[in-house]
Amino acid sequence: MxxxxxxxxxxxxxxxxxxxxxxxxxxxxxxxxxxxxxxxxxxxxxxxxxxxxxxxxxxxxxxxxxxxxxxxxxxxxxxxxxxxxxxxxxxxxxxxxxxxxxxxxxxxxxxxxxxxxxxxxxxxxxxxxxxxxxxxxxxxxxxxxxxxxxxxxxxxxxxxxxxxxxxxxxxxxxxxxxxxxxxxxxxxxxxxxxxxxxxxxxxxxxxxxxxxxxxxxxxxxGSAPAFSIPDVALDSFLNLPWVVIMGLAIGLLAGLFIHISRSVWIRHRPLWLRLGATGVLTGAVAWFFPEVQGIGYDSVAAMLDNQLTISVLLALVVFKLILTALTVAGGVPIGIIGPVLVIGAAAGSLTGLFGGVVWPNRAADPAIFAMLGMAAMMGAVLQAPLAALMALLELTHTPNIMLPGMLAVVVACLTSRQLTGCEGFFISSVRYGLHPLQQPLMQALSRVSVPAVMERSVVRTERMVSHAQVHKLLETNPVWIVIERSTRDKPVLALKAAELARWLIDHEASQTPEEIAQEKIDLLEIPGQRLEMAPISLQATLSEAFITLQNDALGALYVVHGYRPKQRRISGIITRGAIERYYQYSYSQQEHNKNADTPNDTSDSKRDGGQR
Incomplete structure (x- = not known):
């Protein structure tokens, strides 16, 4: 135990x-x-x-x-x-x-x-x-x-x-x-x-x-759901083509929303003009359609009970979409998920009403399309289909709606991405010339901090030392000797302890005890490879260490422990080789686990296809 x-x-x-x-x-x-x-x-x-x-x-x-x-x-x-x-x-x-x-x-x-x-x-x-x-x-x-x-x-x-x-x-x-x-x-x-x-x-x-x-x-x-969901069903799978049409329309709306909210032309206007236009336009629309203001969850509840007129639904689709996008583009940092759900619900409800006119005997209740529209719009704007489907399930508490919901969300996401060129609202908003999705290497390294990989067997010393001090340094069998410099503008160096020990044995064999006692050893003159180092925090991840080593072309990093300047100490050293060995080891372990789970009778072609 x-x-x-x-x-x-x-x-x-x-x-x-x-x-x-x-x-x-x-x-x-x-x-x-x-x-x-x-x-x-x-x-x-x-x-x-x-x-x-x-x-x-x-x-x-x-x-x-x-x-x-x-x-x-x-x-x-x-x-x-x-x-x-x-x-x-x-x-x-x-x-x-x-x-x-x-x-x-x-x-x-x-x-x-x-x-x-x-x-x-x-x-x-x-x-x-x-x-x-x-x-x-x-x-x-x-x-x-x-x-x-x-x-x-x-x-x-x-x-x-x-x-x-x-x-x-x-x-x-x-x-x-x-x-x-x-x-x-x-x-x-x-x-x-x-x-x-x-x-x-x-x-x-x-x-x-x-x-x-x-x-x-x-x-x-309380535990009541966000919306009161009516007891409705899709009734007939013949409604699925209409669901596809709704997904196409909502995908285009999502693309329009993202393009307006990311408009470079709007962002280059003066701040007073952007904010003023946002306030004036919102106030003007709100005079006639107050439903466009705020989050709009009360409007969603009314849609699910088929209580909103077509004019209000059109206002929510057109004006709320434009106003929300203009507010973002105008520089007001708002939450967009709630308004996006309302816009999608209104678009879905309009689709359901139109389907009832075209196909009165077979069309599903507009409330069904309002639910599907919420998920489709959320998935298309965020390019997050799983999150949208889970929100649909938990908001409606209707498992039967998941099948048409999956179809609507996928069609809307594909339409938004392929036809309008939108990768997702939050991805496009933080690009800055770089894609926020990290490479697999950086993903793996970001899950671990430097203490898990650093070499802890280190000793610190000044550049000039006596033979007795060297022997004392080597008593604990360290891996690295950290050479501290006289001024802060000079880089801290690291020397392999084994190279110092090897030189010491050869050097002392050719000297008398008196010479050994009087001599001062310059650690910068010892034959061997010395690594130029920079500090890194004990809390840093391996991805931070890897980026620092790449950007500064350093040989290693010394890990600083302590939070007050006078109390800081060196806890260890981390090299590029140590990071690469960790990644290779973790990757080989994952591959080993995959192979262990793969049946022995699996063909080579199937294994190759799975790796691709």
Whole structure:
């Protein structure tokens, strides 16, 4: 039976275990804590929206714009864009990045570390955009708040950066789960849209986080689904061709939405003009169609009960799509997932109504097409078909709708990608000339931190040493000798201890004891290869180390441990060869496991085809 000591349960031990690729129990603990934190934040954000709505909204409902006077609901967007322009755009550009795009950018290029100012800005911008009558959702703020808070927990505990990546995914999943009451969709969204990879080590912590986020939200708001779903069915498979037509139309709408929101022409207009146009156009449309304001979940509920007129449905498809895209292009950082679902539901409902006119005896209920339209639009805009299908299943609680849902989502995704050239809203928003999807090598290296691979058997010394000092250095049989320099502008060097020991034996054999006692050894003159090194943090991942070695053409990195300048010490050395050996070993282990699972009678041609 394994015995545990008190040192096994310290924070330092927890950090060391997280540095390895197989730290599943530790990551699951972080997932649980992250889910609780994110769930509590989402409850707080929704309470903040409700508190703001109590000031001027009918019955204190954040989406009751229809009950406001026309002049008041038309004025609200102007107030909202004015606040964003005055309070947000007076800050430096890096502080204005908010929402899901910011989360993906920080995960892809900054190891999952988030600036605190952006997190604080997300609170008030999220509230102002929703309550200010802009076409905006609360899911973008929810993901940012949850991911940044979870990552901040890891930074406060000084956890390795490979665990920060998982914490970001945990916060994302819990944010979606708590907002929609859709824990499975939260998991798939985090893995498909944010992490952009599927691994067991990430899946289980993310599942726990999503579960806890949903539980916390249900404790505050109950377990009722987001929408009341009518008891309807597709009735006949003869409706499937109409589903395909709907998917084609929604795919084109998704492409139009992305192209407008990424319009270079709009982004090059002056800021005052972009914000002013956003506020004026939203207010003008809201005067006649208040349904375009806010998230629009109340409109979705009305669609599912067939309570909206054709004119309102057309307004939601045309005006809400254009207004949401213009708001994004105009520089207001809003959540787009909620409005996208509303636009898709309206497009689907119109398709169902038109089908009822063309084919009155066989056409399915428009509510069915509204549900399918939600999933199709979400999948096409995000290029995340699995997340869209899971959202459809959990929002509708109707398993029978999955078959036409799969068809609608795939057709819409293909249409958006192939016919309009759109790769997905969040992928295109963080490209910056580089694709955020990492190569397989970088994916594998980002899951492990440097303590798992570094050589710990090192000793530090100055350049000039005596024979006695050299003997003392070699007593512990180190692998590397770290040579510290007299000034900081000179690089730290590393010498193989074996080369020093070999030279010492040959050199002392030709000298007298008196000469040995008086001589000073210059370690820079010892024959042997010396590696020029740069520092790297103990929390860094192997991908960070690999990039540093590639960019600076260094021979190795010395791992710095400690958080105060005077207390820092060198914990080990990591070389490019050590990183390559780790990757080759992990890859060979994966191939070995695959071959072990492959039946012996599988033909060579099948094995070759599977590898391709």
């Amino acid at each position: 394994a015995r545990f000591s008190r040192s096994d349960f310290t924070l330092e031990s927890f950090r060391r275990q997280l540095a390895n690729v197989d730290a599943l129990p530790q990551l699951c603990v972080l997932g649980l804590v992250s889910g609780v934190i994110t769930g509590a934040l989402m409850v707080g954000f929704r309470l903040l929206l409700e508190a703001g709505a109590m000031l001027y909204m009918p019955e204190g409902k954040p989406e009751a714009f229809e009950g406001l006077a026309p002049w008041w609901r038309a004025l609200l967007p102007l107030i909202a864009v004015t606040l964003v322009g005055v309070l947000l755009y007076r800050q430096k550009p890096s502080a204005r990045k908010l929402g899901v795009s910011h989360v993906i950018e920080r995960l892809t290029y900054h190891q999952g570390r988030f600036p605190r100012r952006n997190w604080l800005n997300q609170w008030w911008v999220g509230v102002v955009s929703v309550l200010g009558g802009l076409s905006a959702g609360r899911e973008g703020p929810a993901i940012h708040l949850g991911a940044a808070a979870s990552s901040g927990l890891g930074e406060q505990l000084r956890l390795p950066h490979n665990s920060l990546r998982v914490l970001v995914a945990c916060g994302t999943a819990a944010g979606i789960s708590a907002s929609f009451n859709t824990p499975i969709a939260g998991v798939i969204f985090a893995m498909e849209v944010v992490m952009m990879e599927y691994t067991l080590m990430s899946f289980m912590p993310v599942i726990l986080a999503s579960t806890m986020g949903a539980l916390v939200a249900q404790l505050a708001y």
